[in-house]
Amino acid sequence: MSQPILLRDVVAALDARYRPSLAEEWDAVGLVCGDPAAAISRIHFAVDATLVTVEEAIASGSQLLITHHPLLFDPVQSVAATSTKGLIIHRLISNGVALFSAHTNADRANPGVSDALAQALCLLDVELLEPMADEQGIGLGRIGRLGSPMRLADFLEHVSSALPVGVAGIKATGDPDKMVQRIAVCGGAGSSALPAVISAEVDAYVTSDLSHHRVGEFVDDVGRDGPVLIDASHFGTEWPWLKQAAELLLMDLAGFGTTVETTVSTLSTDPWSIHEPKRSV
Numbered sequence: 001m002s003q004p005i006l007l008r009d010v011v012a013a014l015d016a017r018y019r020p021s022l023a024e025e026w027d028a029v030g031l032v033c034g035d036p037a038a039a040i041s042r043i044h045f046a047v048d049a050t051l052v053t054v055e056e057a058i059a060s061g062s063q064l065l066i067t068h069h070p071l072l073f074d075p076v077q078s079v080a081a082t083s084t085k086g087l088i089i090h091r092l093i094s095n096g097v098a099l100f101s102a103h104t105n106a107d108r109a110n111p112g113v114s115d116a117l118a119q120a121l122c123l124l125d126v127e128l129l130e131p132m133a134d135e136q137g138i139g140l141g142r143i144g145r146l147g148s149p150m151r152l153a154d155f156l157e158h159v160s161s162a163l164p165v166g167v168a169g170i171k172a173t174g175d176p177d178k179m180v181q182r183i184a185v186c187g188g189a190g191s192s193a194l195p196a197v198i199s200a201e202v203d204a205y206v207t208s209d210l211s212h213h214r215v216g217e218f219v220d221d222v223g224r225d226g227p228v229l230i231d232a233s234h235f236g237t238e239w240p241w242l243k244q245a246a247e248l249l250l251m252d253l254a255g256f257g258t259t260v261e262t263t264v265s266t267l268s269t270d271p272w273s274i275h276e277p278k279r280s281v
């Protein structure tokens with residue numbers, strides 16, 4: 001008879017895929033709550049642990065919620081249900097749901113967050129954008145190429161239909177008629193990889209959370225023929241990872257001989273909820 005899969009088995013599989021040592025020093029990855037000896041038969045995936053996605057995990061009958069963003073970054077003195085984060089912890093524990101996060105370790109892992117983004121955009125021949133110095137095949141961001149060159153305007157339409165970009169839509173620099181084929185991507189906030197984007201000689205860079213100053217300086221530096229920047233939503237560029245992570249985890253747990261089911265959140269946790277169309281200054 002097959003043994004149930006325990007939370008500690010799932011955590012071991014996740015830690016092997018998304019090595020905690022790959023995470024940034026400031027990050028807070030791994031198990032947030034949950035009993036390693038608890039049996040796991042259903043796992044829910046979401047970008048963020050919010051009251052909404054936690055209720056979704058509970059309703060799905062999951063015993064584990066896996067998120068990209070950590071719930072707790074800063075040291076806490078209390079998880080009383082008087083704060084939102086405390087309430088989230090209470091809802092999880094009182095419903096027997098563990099919480100695990102793979103954040104910057106999932107950004108750098110291969111396959112990781114940016115591989116899922118590259119795949120969602122149908123990029124071919126995907127390679128690393130910013131390799132880690134001492135780790136073979138691991139690093140931030142990816143570069144790939146479109147099957148054939150596209151007008152930037154058509155590529156933006158492609159990005160916006162491939163990703164859940166939400167009400168904010170996508171913004172881009174440059175000329176809509178520019179032809180693009182070699183594309184860099186980085187799921188989430190990708191401004192740290194802007195120097196690598198210049199060295200990579202790509203036609204466009206898809207990421208999120210680029211600031212006014214960084215974009216202005218970049219455009220001045222690279223000029224008309226340099227890479228265009230495409231700012232999609234933070235949530236939208238990371239969401240494709242959920243499906244990829246669910247599939248990889250199912251593969252990793254297949255050896256246990258017990259079936260685990262996974263569900264992926266379809267609720268947007270993008271905090272932006274309104275977009276006012278363009279007006280002149």
Ligand SMILES: [Zn+2]
Nearest residue numbers: 188189234238
């Ligand atoms: Zn993120």
